[in-house]
Amino acid sequence: MGLLTFKGGIHPPHAKESTEHLPIIDFLGPKVVEIPLRQHIGAPCEPTVKKGDTVKVGQLIGAAGGFVSANVHSSVSGTVLDVRKQNTAYGFDTCVVIENDDLYEVCETVKPKPDYKTLSGKEIVDMIKEAGIVGMGGAGFPTHVKLSPPPEKPIDTIVLNGAECEPYLTCDHRLMLEESEKIIKGLQILMHALNVKNGVIGIENNKPDAIAKMTEAAKGTEIRVVGLKTKYPQGAEKQLIYACTNRSIPSGGLPMDIGVVVNNVATVATIGNLFETGMPLVERVCTVTGKGIKSPKNIRFKVGTPLKALIDFCDGYNGTPGKILLGGPMMGVAQFSDELPAMKNTSGILVFTPEEAKLPDASACIKCGKCVTTCPINLEPLQISAYALMHDYDKAAKFNALDCIECGSCSFICPAKRPLLQTIRVAKREILARRKK
Numbered sequence: 407m408g409l410l411t412f413k414g415g416i417h418p419p420h421a422k423e424s425t426e427h428l429p430i431i432d433f434l435g436p437k438v439v440e441i442p443l444r445q446h447i448g449a450p451c452e453p454t455v456k457k458g459d460t461v462k463v464g465q466l467i468g469a470a471g472g473f474v475s476a477n478v479h480s481s482v483s484g485t486v487l488d489v490r491k492q493n494t495a496y497g498f499d500t501c502v503v504i505e506n507d508d509l510y511e512v513c514e515t516v517k518p519k520p521d522y523k524t525l526s527g528k529e530i531v532d533m534i535k536e537a538g539i540v541g542m543g544g545a546g547f548p549t550h551v552k553l554s555p556p557p558e559k560p561i562d563t564i565v566l567n568g569a570e571c572e573p574y575l576t577c578d579h580r581l582m583l584e585e586s587e588k589i590i591k592g593l594q595i596l597m598h599a600l601n602v603k604n605g606v607i608g609i610e611n612n613k614p615d616a617i618a619k620m621t622e623a624a625k626g627t628e629i630r631v632v633g634l635k636t637k638y639p640q641g642a643e644k645q646l647i648y649a650c651t652n653r654s655i656p657s658g659g660l661p662m663d664i665g666v667v668v669n670n671v672a673t674v675a676t677i678g679n680l681f682e683t684g685m686p687l688v689e690r691v692c693t694v695t696g697k698g699i700k701s702p703k704n705i706r707f708k709v710g711t712p713l714k715a716l717i718d719f720c721d722g723y724n725g726t727p728g729k730i731l732l733g734g735p736m737m738g739v740a741q742f743s744d745e746l747p748a749m750k751n752t753s754g755i756l757v758f759t760p761e762e763a764k765l766p767d768a769s770a771c772i773k774c775g776k777c778v779t780t781c782p783i784n785l786e787p788l789q790i791s792a793y794a795l796m797h798d799y800d801k802a803a804k805f806n807a808l809d810c811i812e813c814g815s816c817s818f819i820c821p822a823k824r825p826l827l828q829t830i831r832v833a834k835r836e837i838l839a840r841r842k843k
């Protein structure tokens with residue numbers, strides 16, 4: 407069978423060589439963790455602990471503030487030093503600051519779950535909700551919400567995202583190599599919960615060892631592992647679903663509209679672990695990498711560990727850092743400081759040198775059309791961007807600006823180095839703000 411893919415897209419350098427062969431290593435070192443009570447899309451949590459309390463690993467420290475929200479648990483054992491507002495990657499949010507006693511004493515409530523086959527779908531979804539599990543591929547969307555489609559939108563397929571198409575990042579790759587059984591177990595749990603027979607895992611073909619390992623782990627199950635063409639943004643939801651199922655999400659629609667739920671492999675490994683050990687989402691793996699880092703690594707860290715502690719664990723900066731991104735170079739978000747806590751959705755910490763971080767000078771559009779043929783959503787980036795620059799957001803909306811998935815392919819390919827993505831982002835924000843008025 408030929409490799410599965412989608413229309414458009416780009417081929418940026420992979421830049422994964424420095425970490426793809428490095429096994430995951432644990433970082434147990436943070437003396438203090440600062441755990442944000444908003445690490446997800448949706449309402450922030452309410453603190454359930456106060457200054458001076460002692461806490462254990464897996465203990466609830468923040469209760470979800472609504473259905474679209476996700477509980478937060480302590481990632482270490484120790485003493486609450488403060489519950490305060492501070493900078494996080496999401497803004498200025500309440501954090502529970504805990505002094506780590508290095509004992510990693512586990513909370514009494516953390517117990518292995520019963521055999522998933524004996525549980526109803528609702529019981530499983532409730533356990534995932536309790537455990538504060540969110541999309542760990544970057545979006546941070548609460549997983550229990552995805553697993554609760556309305557009755558008129560039945561799900562028949564679950565797709566797992568093992569594409570890891572962002573350059574530099576290798577944490578999902580290593581997870582598929584080192585924890586393939588947990589991922590398969592997690593997917594089986596979700597298939598049971600939603601009463602679904604089709605489980606598909608899509609992996610880009612620049613990770614043949616991961617394809618082989620996951621295929622081996624899936625033997626004897628109903629799960630299919632498919633190789634995808636290595637092309638960015640192969641792991642974006644719409645593109646992944648199209649490649650794995652040949653189904654297209656309509657404009658403004660969601661995967662559930664076409665009977666599909668998508669999850670990242672790291673999220674599903676966490677669900678596998680939850681059922682095996684009872685531990686909620688308190689740690690994850692991320693790739694700390696880039697020319698600005700002395701010894702890049704794939705690190706399993708405790709949620710709330712300061713970015714600087716993880717960078718120091720990689721022997722620190724290689725000279726003066728030019729730019730720090732959370733995530734990969736295409737969709738990652740630049741940070742103004744390394745004194746922020748790493749969170750449930752921190753898949754990468756990428757540090758550029760000052761030379762790499764320098765933005766090229768933009769020139770006039772030469773109407774080459776490359777941004778149009780590259781856009782995986784069939785948009786006209788040059789038009790949306792031009793209207794955004796003229797502050798004509800109604801016209802930008804008519805060109806379907808809100809469908810943009812912010813993949814950055816248009817900016818990458820543009821020979822005139824136009825700031826397409828940046829201006830389209832502004833247009834999206836303005837359109838949404840005006841609709842709320």
Ligand code: SF4
Pocket residue numbers: 780781782783784785786787809810811812813814815816817826827830
């Ligand atoms: S317009 Fe949006 S979706 Fe299309 S290539 Fe540019 S960033 Fe990606």
Ligand code: SF4
Pocket residue numbers: 770771772773774775776777778787788819820821822823824826
């Ligand atoms: S790729 Fe750049 S130069 Fe070419 S049409 Fe698009 S905006 Fe213009």
